[in-house]
Amino acid sequence: MSGSESESAGNVLLRLYIAGASPSSGRALSNLRAFCEKHFGSCPEVEVVDVVKDAKQALADGVIVTPTLVRLAPAPPQKIVGDLSDEARLRAAFELPAIDA
Amino acid sequence: MASTRRLVSIAKAPTGNRGFDDITRGGLPRGRTTLLAGGPGSGKTIVALETLVKGARDFGEPGIFVAFEEQSRAIRENAATFGWDIPALEAAGTLHFFDAQWDPSTISAGDFELTGLLAMIRAKAREMGAKRLVFDAIDILLTVLNDPAAERRELLRLQQWLVENQLTAIVTGKIDADDPVLARRNTLIQFMVDAVLRLEQRVEGRVTIRTARVLKYRGSGFAENEMSAVIGPQGFEIASVSSGDKIFAAPRGRVSSGVERLDTMLSGGYFRGASVLITGSPGTSKSTLSCAFVEAACARGERALYVSFDESADEIVRNSSSVGIRLAGHAKSGLLKLQARRADACSADAQLLQLQALIAAHNPTCVVVDPVSALAKGGGTLAALTVCEGLLHVTKARGITIVCTSLLDGSEPHAEASSIEISTVADTWIHVSYTIQAGERNRALTIVKSRGTRHSNQVRELVLSERGITLADVYTSGGEVLMGTMRWLKEQTDQSDHARAQLDIEQRRREIEAAQAELASRQRALEHEMRVKQSELARLSSSEVVRNDATARHHLELSRKRSADHPAKRNGSRAQRAGRK
Structure with missing residues (x-):
């Protein structure tokens, strides 16, 4: 399954905005790790930004809600909001082909 | 006594908008949340922003504007048209914009929450010591959540956050009672706020009508009626009638109608500060009588304002000069201000505010509105009547004698319903009609009523000539007043x-x-x-x-x-x- 993927973990750059220790933030991080391992074989480097601690950075990136995942590379950047529990949406966000039912 | 009252009445934060402070009896509930509801273009953003601008500028209360819909750049540009210096306030650190527009390319993958945004706002609010906060277009944010349960959860989170932070907050949102989603959301929001102001914009007869109303205000009285409003050069202005309770001293002097023999019929002229209505068919010289009135005022050295919805300033001067009324000199000297306006240019309420501004700027003792019936073009007769009453109120308060003309066909004024029923409000009512006698059409003038004045009850012939305007001697024959060549x-x-x-x-x-x-x-x-x-x-x-x-x-x-x-x-x-x- 993973052999058909067009991306590899190496050229993916991710930044995840979370709000402190909120439950959805924790879920987002674990969901993201599981997704990456499943599709890329390994988890790429994820920069985690806590908006409560670093509000300015979040503002500069136009982050309104948490959690927000920003795929910085490959370009163009893509924002994905939510706890990343929706795998189909996440596949679309990473431009992976949809899984046939 | 005062201390007891302070215990029961809630603290208020003035918006700085005279109209809103008036209808809310002092401003928004301090440290609490107010919902500013209304459809697109109803003025929510302007009102919300004004509250922040005035708060920062006039009340020493810094504020944060969170823009969910419009970009802050556009909001700044709009604000500049109202003369609010946003950059100066931003530079002083008393006003801050958060651009929180939703990126439409964002992919939603699971539940999310506003915690992050609220954390950012809290950080900024602490940094600048903010006392006021605006969430502009909360509905946009809630729509993104796309889930009633999430909406509810986040609204409650927001409410809790607002309560904790003790900010005087305005949440703006669209309201549409016919839309079940919005109606449900609205119910929820209304529950979480302490006051609800509703702004409306609708079109009547191709003219935009704006209104503002306080729907609820916990712990405070408020003006319950729907108030007319306009978005004018100063921002959102409410045609508030707070001076409605004021009792004016009735002026005693007389002021000439400009027609000597009409003055005689009125026992010396109009009362100073009175409102005069001149009705008549087209061409019955309502305008000419009005011109004579302002000419006489200027001849006495008084300032006069002539507002015409029919003619341009040049036309008024030219047409009146044909009957010996000389206005050009007074217009040039500045005593007389001739103002041509388009009746359908804006709503009747907007006209009223502009007339008020004209009166305040020119400070006249005599005003003519010709014809006042034109106001009905701006939103129907009810609006026009309200505006007329408002206008007469303004002139009464300033002791201004006002002459309004109104189109009214027929010779028997009582039998005809005046188009905007201003006749009941006017102090003096003069009706000019055509009478047909012996195959001739002549102008007949009657004083229908004149409060507090003995006045002639005779129908008189109005005679216009290059020497001026006057009333002919009365010749009766067989019980009828003779006019025209028969009179001659x-x-x-x-x-x-x-x-x-x-x-x-x-x-x-x-x-x-x-x-x-x-x-x-x-x-x-x-x-x-x-x-x-x-x-x-x-x-x-x-x-x-x-x-x-x-x-x-x-x-x-x-x-x-x-x-x-x-x-x-x-x-x-x-x-x-x-x-x-």
């Missing part, structure tokens, strides 16, 4: 009758004078004759005495010579002479 004929007949009578009198007088002269000369002749006779008589008497003395001496001489004594004889002869005389 009657005048001519009367004049010739009068001339003839005059001649007759003259002739008779001459005859009598001649007779008198004759009698006088006869009298003089008789007197002369009398004097002649008297002198003749006197002469006669004296010669007889001389003669008698001589005779007596002669007798005496004889007697002495004859030694006879006959004194009685002499006496007897004297008696005989008297009898002869």
